[in-house]
Amino acid sequence: MKQRFRDIKWIIDNNVWLTATWLVSSLPGKFGYKLRELWWRKNLKSCGSNPVFGLLSRIQNPDKCELGQNVTIMYDSYLNASGGLIIGNNVKIGNRAKIWTDNHLFTDPDKPFMLQGFEYKSVAIGDNTEIGSCSFIKAGITIGAGCKLLPGSILYKSIPDNCIVAGNPAVIIARAGK
Amino acid sequence: MGEEINGIVSWLLRNLPGNTGTFLRYIAYKGKLKSCGKKVIFATNMHIKHPKNLVLGSNVIFGWDVVIDAENGVSIGDWSGIAHGCVVLSKRMYTPDDQKEKKESVTVGNNVWVGANCILDAGITIGNNAIISAGSVVKADVPDYGIAAGNPARVVSWNKKSSESKS
Numbered sequence A: 001m002k003q004r005f006r007d008i009k010w011i012i013d014n015n016v017w018l019t020a021t022w023l024v025s026s027l028p029g030k031f032g033y034k035l036r037e038l039w040w041r042k043n044l045k046s047c048g049s050n051p052v053f054g055l056l057s058r059i060q061n062p063d064k065c066e067l068g069q070n071v072t073i074m075y076d077s078y079l080n081a082s083g084g085l086i087i088g089n090n091v092k093i094g095n096r097a098k099i100w101t102d103n104h105l106f107t108d109p110d111k112p113f114m115l116q117g118f119e120y121k122s123v124a125i126g127d128n129t130e131i132g133s134c135s136f137i138k139a140g141i142t143i144g145a146g147c148k149l150l151p152g153s154i155l156y157k158s159i160p161d162n163c164i165v166a167g168n169p170a171v172i173i174a175r176a177g178k
Numbered sequence B: 001m002g003e004e005i006n007g008i009v010s011w012l013l014r015n016l017p018g019n020t021g022t023f024l025r026y027i028a029y030k031g032k033l034k035s036c037g038k039k040v041i042f043a044t045n046m047h048i049k050h051p052k053n054l055v056l057g058s059n060v061i062f063g064w065d066v067v068i069d070a071e072n073g074v075s076i077g078d079w080s081g082i083a084h085g086c087v088v089l090s091k092r093m094y095t096p097d098d099q100k101e102k103k104e105s106v107t108v109g110n111n112v113w114v115g116a117n118c119i120l121d122a123g124i125t126i127g128n129n130a131i132i133s134a135g136s137v138v139k140a141d142v143p144d145y146g147i148a149a150g151n152p153a154r155v156v157s158w159n160k161k162s163s164e165s166k167s
Helices: A002-025 A029-043 B002-015 B018-030
Strands: A058-060 A065-067 A078-080 A085-087 A102-104 A118-120 A123-125 A163-166 A171-175 B047-049 B054-056 B067-069 B074-076 B106-108 B146-149 B154-158
Touching: A002 A029, A002 B018, B002 B018
Parallel strands: A058 A078, A065 A085, A085 A123, B047 B067, B054 B074, B074 B106
Antiparallel strands: A102 A118, A163 A171, B146 B154
């Protein structure tokens, strides 16, 4: 009985939190930016100074997400932090970029994958990195400092420092600063 | 005035998060589709064009921002999942004259996982137990147990245990 009451309370709390997050994230204008900053500073694990959260930017499991200083997260980008997400200083995340930190498990191909659970892998992004719009970062990837991901790049492998990356699957096309 | 109220209600219905939103969307969308199984999860901000031609199995999961254009028929099997930001098209923008008779409907089998930001082009069939990797653009058929990736999507490996994969 007590367990059931706790479950119902958790569902109601979760729904209220999600609705509040949706309302905060879809508020336009200067006031919306200010409110999002306050809201995510309260909910994130750690957050540096001067973050910018764009319209409709979404963070799942924010209690496992760590942001550095001067991080910019732009319109409609989605950060899934369920496996741990560490973002360095001066990072820019473009419009509609997606960062994933969990994978479905496919150990038994004939069983529905929804009943097989998840595997969680953390993602780390170095300082001064720019992530282009519509790019996609898979679980378990580390990106070095000073990298540029051109728009639409889909990243399957980890990349070292000071690289320029593009394509599907993403490859290193140049080295910055050389 | 009625049109504005209708628009606000549909906007609220489309964007309401959490279990309440999923429940309300299931009730609202179920009657509009051609057929819809049990326990289908519709996430927020989903757009369905021509819902009368869409066939859904049971236990289907949709992610956020999924767009489905079902003008020439789309069917999705049981236990399949379509992740965030996918686009399913069933009408070609341009067809050469010799390919006018080709079918344009999309069929997705059972237990298929379509990763995020995928595009499923018109006229394709995805077999049972297949996996489509994130960000791929599917323009050709994917066989049973295939794992497809890239643009255009090619089968890169097989969703089988290592002893069976040679067959």
